[in-house]
Structures are given as C-alpha cells and as structure tokens.
Amino acid sequence: MAKKLFDYQLDEPVDGFFLLKDSEVRIAKNGKKFLAINFQDTSGEISGKFWDASDQDVEHFQAGRVVHLKGKRENYQGNPQIKIQQMRLTHPGEPQEVTQFVEHAPLNTSTMEDEVNQFVFAITEPNWNRIVRHLLTEFHADFFNYPAAKKNHHAFAGGLAYHTLSILKLAKSVADQYPHVNRPLLYAGAILHDMGKTIEMSGPVSTTYTLAGNLVGHIVLIDEKIVEACQQLKIDEQSESVLILRHMILAHHGLLEYGSPVRPHIMEAEILHDLDELDASIQMMQTSLGHAEPGTYTERIFAMDGRNFYRPTHDLTKGDLPTDDAQN
Template identity: 55%
Template sequence: MTKTLKEYQLDERVDTFALLKSVEVRMTQQGKRYMALQLADRSMTIKGMKWDATEAEVSEIKAGKVVHIQAVRQAYQDKPQLKVLSIRLTQVGEPQDPTDFVSAAPMQKQDMAEEVSAIILQITNANWQRIVRYVLNKYHDAFLQFPAAKSNHHAFAGGLAYHTLSIVHLAQAVVKQYEQVNASLLYAAALLHDLGKVIELSGPVATQYTTAGSLIGHIVLVDEEIVLAATELKIDLQSEDMLVLRHTVLAHHGLMEYGSPVRPMIKEANILHQLDELDAGMQSFDNALEQTNPGEFSPRQWALDNRSVYKPENISFNSETD
C-alpha cells in the first residue's frame, strides 16, 4: 500500500503519487534551471525542489496534474521539503484524478447546504434574507466546493462553506451571550463575508489567485455581488439596511492594512471581525499541530504571526474533565 506524504520520515526515500499544486521554473546563480514545486495528497502539502530540470520536465509538468515522484524527504529551515529525484506524469492504470489528492472539509456538501438553508430562515430582515439567498443561489456549487484560502486556514475542498458555518455557530453563541446584537445582521454578514473567494480563487484543485482576486480581492468582490443583487431585487442601496450589511461585510478584516476598506464601526461588524480571526486562528493551529509530534514544537507558522506552536503530550481535548 502506498504511503501518504505525511507518513514519510526525515531522510526516507519517497516513491509515491501526488497532486502538483504549483510549479515555478527558476534559475540558479550558475544559470542552471530548476523547479520549485508544491506537492500534495490528502495528508499534507509539502514543498519540493527538482534540480537540473530537463526541457521535457519543464514543458510537461504543469500545476493541477497528478504526478509520480521519487524523492528524499529533507528539512529546510525546520520545515519538511522534498528533494525530487524524478518526476513524471502518471500513466494509464495509475492515479490520474486530481480530486483524489485534495483534502476535504469534515462535513459532507449536502449537510453543509442543508444547514446553510436553515440559517437563512433565521434571518428575519426581509432585505437581508433576499440578498443572502440571491447571492448564495448564484454561487451555490462553488460555495460548497471552494477552499477558504490558497494555503492558510481552511485551504481544502469545501473549506469556504465549512469556515462560514463555523463562524455562524460562533455567532449564535455570541447572540445568546450578549444583548443588543442584531442576530439577523450578524448571520447575513457571516454567510456573505468570504463569498468573494469564489471569484478570488481558481477552485479546490491547484488553487491559485485569479486576476480579479489579485487586483481587487474578495472583500470588494463580494460587496460588488451584494450591490448587483440589490439592484436586481430593486432594494434601495442607500437604505440603512443595505448600508449596515455592506459595512459589516466590508469591515470583517478589521484593519485597512489587512484589506478592509473601513474599520468596524457597528457592534455586529466588530463581532464578525473577531469571530473571523478566531476561526482562522484555530484552523491554523490545527494545521500546525497535525504535522507536529506530541511534546514537540512546530516550525514557525506564517499564518500565526511566525510563531511556533507546542503540542502537549498529556492533555486531552474536547473533554469536560481534566
């Protein structure tokens, strides 16, 4: 049985199939061509280096393809990396479906779709419910299939819907804890806040930023979708309903340097920003801990402000008793 990428140990010889998520052809200082790769299966994503790349490899090996590799697992700056000795496209009789190598959300698409539909019914403001229903129907399939990021939190198939539902669950708890929070506004903005990623990203296989994603970004893209929906549904964009909904979505990154054109100026916008930070951070911790042995520290995590995280040996999780 073929090992997963995660199962190979340091200095072990690797012989397996993987999805090529990205490839860049570069030159060494000596003028020799090499390929910087990102390889993945359902267990992990790992960087790889193919030195002395041939003309055939450069022309044939493309992102989004399943490849067979022979390599050695190494470490670079405390992070796992593969020294790729050989790489080729798979042949007839070998794995060729990229979706077989893409990690997925821990919920089924149908279950997520049903829960989203139930949450929409909890939005009692008619304008907000119509906007949410319109935009989610427009991007129904992509919303359930896309990741929430290229490489950071929830960067797996279905990650966008899973992240969105996680935030709504947190929002439901906040509504119970604090008075004077408009639940409908918070739920509507939570369902919409990252939907622009179906335009910003290319999809769940070999995810890349689209031209629109790079030039505009998902926050402005989803605001545009809200405006288009309101225009189609003949909802007044200057009404307070629409202004606070758009503001809550536009402000969800919290700071302008993080992509939000405005900072949160109403309570629901501030809550959504905090919940988005919380859920993204928890997933980033999970990603790091999954690749870390008990009693050890992870490599530094860019998504966690370049911190290392520690995986305790003797602490149980999700338990009411110690």
C-alpha cells in the first residue's frame, strides 16, 4: 500500500503520487523563479519549494494537477516540509484522478444532511425557518461539498457542513444548559453563518478565493442572500426577526478587525462567535496533534498565534485522534 504524506518520518525519502493543492510562482533572492507548493493527499498537506523553475515547469506544475514526487521529508521552522529532488506529471496508467487525493469530512454527505435537517425542524420561528430552508435548497450541493476554509480549519471536502454541524451540536448543549438562550435563533445563525463560503471559494479541490470572495467576503455575501430570500419569500426584510438573524451572521467573527462589520450585540450572536472559535480551534489542534508523535510538539499553527501544542505521552495514543482511515 502506497505511503501517504504524513506516513513519512523526518529525513525519510519520499516517493509517491500527490496532488498539487497550491503552486505559486515566486522570485528567489538570486532573481530566479521558484514554485511554492503545497502537496496534498488524504492525510493532509505539506509544503515544498521547486527551485529554479523554468517557464515550462510553471506551465506543467499548476495547482490541481497530480505529480510523481521524489524527495526527502524535512522540518523547516517547526513545520513539516518536503525537499523536492525530482518531480514530474503523471503518465498514462498512473494515478490522475484528483478526488482520490482530497481529504474528506469524517461523516458522509447523507448523514450530515439528515442531522442538519433535524436542527432545521427545531427552528420554530416561521421567518427564520423559511429563510434557512430557502438558502439550504439554493446552496445544497456546494454546502455539503465545500471546505470551511482554504487553509486553516476544516479545509477538506465536506468541511463546511461538518463544521456547521459541529457548531449546531455545541449550540444544542449550550441551549440545554441555559434555557434563556433563543434556541431557534442560535440554530438558524449556525446554519447560515458560513454559507457564503460557497460563493467566496472555488470548491474542494485546490481551493482558491473567487473575485467576490476576495472583494466582498463570505459574511456580506450571505447577508445579501438573506435579503434576496426575504424579497422572494415576501418577508419584511426590515422586521426585527430578520434584522436579528442578519446580525447573527454579520457579527459572528466577533471583532471588526477580523472581518465582522459589527460586533455582537445579542447574546446568541456572542454565543455563535464563541462556538465558531471553539470548533475551529479544536479542529486545528486535533489535526496537528494527529500528525505528532506522543512526547513531541505539533507544527506551529498560524491561525492560533503561531503556537505549537505538546502531545502528552501518558494518556494519548494514535487511536485517540482522527486517523486517515477515519476519512474513508
């Protein structure tokens, strides 16, 4: 059985087929071109640099293509890296289907659809329920297929729905513990909060940001869709119920400098922000810890202030954290 990226140990020779998730042309200090690459398979992604890249190399080694790679597993500034020795495009008869190299959510689509629908049934406020159903129908295929991010948390196929479902389950626990929390509002906000990423990003393979994603962003994009839904459903978009729902989405990044046009001013909006942060942080730590051996530190996690995390030896084994097999 072929090794996956994270099966290779430090200083071990690498020899296998991998997807070019990202391939960006840069200029080295000597003035020559090189490619900053992220290699990907179902175990995750590792970066590498292809030095002295010719125009033909730039043309051949574009994101979204499968390559045969020979190199060595190294570390650079605390993060795993591949030293590229040889790289070529695949030949006929060799692996070429990009989807076999894409990481997937631990739950299959039908399971996530069923579980999300159970939460939709619990949205008892009529306007919120109609808006959520309308937008879930409009973005259904992409919502259950897209990643939640290009790089950081839940950056795998189905990650958007999986992240949303995780927040919904956390929201249920919070609402069970605190009866004064508006459960239907929290559920509706959770389902819609990141749905704009289906417009912001290109899809689950070699994910990039669309023009609308770069210039407008997912928060404003889905807020616009909520307003459009109200117009199509003949719901007063200036009613308090709609304005409160829009506030849930607009405020969910918490701070203006993190992309929210307004800070949370409703209890449920603050809760949604906190649950969003919690789930994203746990997923990033969990993924990194799954790549670390007991008694060692993870790679540095950029989205968590560049910190790395220690994996204790006394109570953790590989079986306690997600493995590649859990994806299949």
